[in-house]
Amino acid sequence: MSSGVVAAPDCLTTFAQLKMSKSLKYILFKLNDNRTQIVVDKTSENPDYEEFLNNLPSDGCKWAVYDFHYELEDGSKRNKLCFFSWSPDNAPIKAKMVHASSKDALRRSLDGISVEIQGTDLTEVAYETVLDKAKRFSK
Numbered sequence: 001m002s003s004g005v006v007a008a009p010d011c012l013t014t015f016a017q018l019k020m021s022k023s024l025k026y027i028l029f030k031l032n033d034n035r036t037q038i039v040v041d042k043t044s045e046n047p048d049y050e051e052f053l054n055n056l057p058s059d060g061c062k063w064a065v066y067d068f069h070y071e072l073e074d075g076s077k078r079n080k081l082c083f084f085s086w087s088p089d090n091a092p093i094k095a096k097m098v099h100a101s102s103k104d105a106l107r108r109s110l111d112g113i114s115v116e117i118q119g120t121d122l123t124e125v126a127y128e129t130v131l132d133k134a135k136r137f138s139k
Helices: 009-021 049-054 093-107 127-136
Strands: 026-031 037-044 062-071 077-086 115-119
Touching (some): 009 026, 009 037, 026 093, 037 093, 049 062, 062 093, 077 127
Parallel strands (some): 077 115
Antiparallel strands (some): 026 037, 062 077
């Protein structure tokens, strides 16, 4: 079920910048204060995955796109654009409901996402977990 929330034009512009220029490493998205639009919350050029994880709140919902780089067993380098839907157990119930029903408004507008990650705790978004999912799509 859709919540009627739409993605702001800036979301698509910023995503295109991450995808094409490779200058950005990740984008965090959130609902605006009126809960009517998805907006860009933060961007970063820092490739440190731990920094990315530290920007996922323990008590609030976010979406993110991360340009995930990794190496296969044969030494070849790969990258996948990963879409994260972060809805931690500690977030308020209403926020989680709006977050879940608004996800498709953002996700459908982002072309080129290879991996989708649903996270409710840090183990579900840990580097090794995401690496495993990314490698499954590399074959």
